[in-house]
Amino acid sequence: MSYQQYRPNSFNVLPLVVKNLLIINGLFFLATFALQNQFDLTDKLGLHYPLSDKFQPYQIITYMFMHGGLMHIIFNMFALWMFGNTLENYWGPKRFLIYYIITGIGAAVCHYAVVHFQIQPTLSIIDSYIANPSLESFKAFLDSGNFQLTSADMVNNFNENIPTYYNKAIESQNYTEALRISVDYMHTFKADFLNGPVVVGASGSVFGILLAFGMLFPNTMLYIYFAIPIKAKWFVVIYGAMELFSGIANRPTDNVAHFAHLGGMLFGFFLIKYWQKKNNHFY
DSSP states (O other), X not given: OOTTTOOOSOOXXXXXXXXXXXXXXXXXXXXXXXXXXXXXXXXXXXXXXXXXXXXXXXXXXXXXXXXXXXXXXXXXXXXXXXXXXXXXXHHOHHHHHHHHHHHHHHHHHHHHHHHHXXXXXXXXXXXXXXXXXXXXXXXXXXXXXXXXOXXXXXXXXXXXXXXXXXXXXXXXXXXXXXXXXXXXXXXXXXXXXXXXXXXXXXXXXXXXXXXXXXXHSTTXXXXXXXXXXXXXXXXXXXXXXXXXHHHHHOOTTOOOOHHHHHHHHHHHHHHXXXXXXXXXXXX
């Protein structure tokens, strides 16, 4: 059945699943700021790297409902409503929710698969140092590009250990103590390094929804900035290509999880193809 021939029996501007997703995301966003002085909700519910000691299995779901700022949640919720309401009315609430969750999980899997390969060289250097430490190699590490303080915990732990205890041990020529401090610090640095990447947001699911809209309703006209017309299929292709380019560029100042977006689209593509093959009459 083609999209052009399909007409739902009823059309809800705010269908059940989309409505509840908007509410839940909004409540989590408000709670993040309401509790910020007592409880770091992002740290608990955002998705940490699986080898981090802060990782919890439930985070692979809860991270989808956390957002890093006002514009982040506004963009995601607007896209969820704009494209999600059509898909939920077309698919029904059950299939739409399954799609939303699976693409969100797929986004997380793809993102941390890429992160794993990106951070592996630094982890190898850290592990090699811990196994065979020397003051010369510790200094070389501190002077290298692998040593970056990218979180508050990393800055605090560095300031507490290196400028004081380690430097004093070197100045007093107590090299055995300095070596011990360096090894302890490298253990701490590794833990902080693994705890650093935290993913939040519904963007993976939203990009999966965007992909689904482009596949199911390819010739629907969208208007960029409410003025520039473009067919949905070309909008998806261009947006996906931009995300791929940005992900490969890997700019240091870019904190957007581009491969999570692509992961949501990738898992969405395969899920739709699976449904089409299994239930051809549905489409």
